Amino acid sequence: MFNYTFHWRPALQALPQMLQGTLVTLQLAILSMIIGVAFGVVLALMRQSKNPLIHFPATVWVEVARNTPALLQIYMAYFGLGQLGIRLDSFVALLIGITFNNAGYLAETFRGGLRAIPQTQTRAARSLGFGAYQAFTLIVLPQLFRVVFHPMTNQMVWAILMTSLGVVVGLNTDLTGVVQDLNVRTFRTFEYFAIAAVLYYLIAKFVTLGARLLAWRLFRY
């Protein structure tokens, strides 16, 4: 049936390189999540503002991030900013693209989460003598975190999968990039990418599992 001989051995021998790439992938995903969460919270708060000068830019960011492909956003960071004289290497451009996307999606998640926390909580805190900042960080944020934890884990998995787009702008250090480098040297596309797929699957499962354990540890009563 097959006119094709699978060569798994060279592909498996490249496993250490791929694992090295996996670290870069994780590094990218974690960085983009941390920065994305920070921006996401700020954007969600900005969208609550009545002042159009504050409200409008945040809305534009969120709608653009959610209504255009992630790959286009990465192109924007790589080619688009390049035209403006800001030349970024592909790692930074990918990071910017994914973070922009993440922040947009997370802002919507946080907005929904903020809505789930009753106003009375803030008022109760304020009447107990908390300042506005204290009430937000000590009362609202912890509850918000509980509500958005699950969507955030999903977003983390998304971020990991999105890092694979780096290869399109020439990143060759992350998992997909490493594999693509090996692929153009050997033309054993299927073997190499099959191993990469397994690795991505395992990462995604580990992250989900880790998040479940963490949620159990943090949120049990």
Next chain:
Amino acid sequence: MFQTAFSLNDLWFMAQGAGWTLLITAIAMVGGTVLGLVFGVTRAVLPGWTTLPLGFFLDIFRSVPLLIQLILANSFIPILGFRASPFAVSCIVLALYTSSYCSEIVRGGVQAVPQTTRRAARSLGMTWWQDMTEIVYPMALRVMLPSWIGLTLGVMKDTALVGWIGVIELLKSSQILITRMQNEPLFILIIAGVIYFLISFPISRLGARLESRFREND
């Protein structure tokens, strides 16, 4: 003044790309929804452990980057001895990818219908099939439709990746133009972005409106 080498012909080239984007989205959504309905209902109806293999299979599509799925399919189909154009490969992969998400939506929708309602239907003498089509379907639809619209938009944006295996859809066409004109990537990408936004934004508004209307009538 602003000057550009971008001509109407180029815009037409990008519009054709957008046409391919829409066509692939439509095919993937039709295929994916049909498969997703079958998988989702199966998973909602049969006892949990019997559908574990199916659940595992579908989960793969959600845990492996779409780009890698496309590359794998594109290299595996020739290994099997079939010839498939990049377009066909992308349609097949995206349909399976869609079905994986769609099955979750369907399963959630079916499970959102209270057991008591379904038992009441059966007690009134409805058959299982009648229960499914007359009771479960209309009630589940309200839960499923907003997420399904979200999924459509997600798939539309994910079609941007099929450019990698050689389908000239919207983003690939703009990339070709970028390579050709060299010095104005920003302008071309903005046009591509605007086209994506024009397709996506009205539909996402529609989804949000449907959702709020469904909530009102609950």
